[in-house]
Amino acid sequence: MLYEKTLFGTIDKVQNAVERVKDAYKFSQSLRLGKLYVAFSGGKDSVALYGVVKMASEQENIPLLEYAEFHYNVTGIDPPELVHFVKSEFPFVSRDLYQKSMWQLIVQKRMPPTRLVRYCCKELKEGGGQGRFTLTGVRWAESVARAKRGAFEDIADTVKNRKILFNDNDDDRRQMEHCLPRKQYVVNPIIDWSDDDVWEFIHRENMPYCKLYNEGFKRLGCIGCPMAGKNGQETQFERYPKFRQSYVRAFQRMIDKRVADGMETQWATGEEVMDWWLNGNGDDDSDQLLLGGDA
Ligand code: SF4
Numbered sequence: 525m526l527y528e529k530t531l532f533g534t535i536d537k538v539q540n541a542v543e544r545v546k547d548a549y550k551f552s553q554s555l556r557l558g559k560l561y562v563a564f565s566g567g568k569d570s571v572a573l574y575g576v577v578k579m580a581s582e583q584e585n586i587p588l589l590e591y592a593e594f595h596y597n598v599t600g601i602d603p604p605e606l607v608h609f610v611k612s613e614f615p616f617v618s619r620d621l622y623q624k625s626m627w628q629l630i631v632q633k634r635m636p637p638t639r640l641v642r643y644c645c646k647e648l649k650e651g652g653g654q655g656r657f658t659l660t661g662v663r664w665a666e667s668v669a670r671a672k673r674g675a676f677e678d679i680a681d682t683v684k685n686r687k688i689l690f691n692d693n694d695d696d697r698r699q700m701e702h703c704l705p706r707k708q709y710v711v712n713p714i715i716d717w718s719d720d721d722v723w724e725f726i727h728r729e730n731m732p733y734c735k736l737y738n739e740g741f742k743r744l745g746c747i748g749c750p751m752a753g754k755n756g757q758e759t760q761f762e763r764y765p766k767f768r769q770s771y772v773r774a775f776q777r778m779i780d781k782r783v784a785d786g787m788e789t790q791w792a793t794g795e796e797v798m799d800w801w802l803n804g805n806g807d808d809d810s811d812q813l814l815l816g817g818d819a
Pocket of ligand 1: 637642643644645646648649745746748749750751
């Protein structure tokens, strides 16, 4: 419910989110960091975030694109329907291309991405927003447990400790996160919205959304993401077999590189790696030792 009755009165979740955006804009201006930087993935949370930012700009009487800029990280492995949706419905969104494709990364890292080693997120999804106030559509409801800490957070600048900023609904996400070493401020205006809140808002405001949601998809993201689990990955590969082939080809090149580099290698073909990958291997520390990648 976008209006929530509490002991202290009725909470308007939309206006609360709008106020968070307005606060972020004020902070950004006072620190001379320019307009807001919105990380836009094209999913339902991003669409809702766009609606909230638009309302904030209207309440502040500032044209939307002077108030905020919107960035979509092109991953090369997003569902084609999602890519088309962003292009057609949000043509003003900047499309930021990766430095290295997933296929190149698999060979370079000499291992597939795993639930424990998600090197691809950093390379494909976390670019941009340095030195800026960055808004995301991250929500607690997408995580297993709710965060219990305050509104600001220092984000460690090591790969091991760094939070995934843009697309990971981690348990520890909060309304505003602060990365001192990278001088980046991350604000999550709809962090306390439920799935139902997001859909209620999208329908109420008559906003567009990707048609994949009408076909049973609950979440949209990279095809083959290890976080989707075996069933999720297999469902995606059934729908998008060309992406499966691309993974298998990359795995074959990965094997060749491991052999050329003198690494222990238990697979003979890309298909064998795919089978190993889909069956949840690489998800514990002993597997990581075996993998011996350099992520
Ligand atoms: S969402 Fe999944 S596949 Fe996509 S970049 Fe992150 S870990 Fe990799």
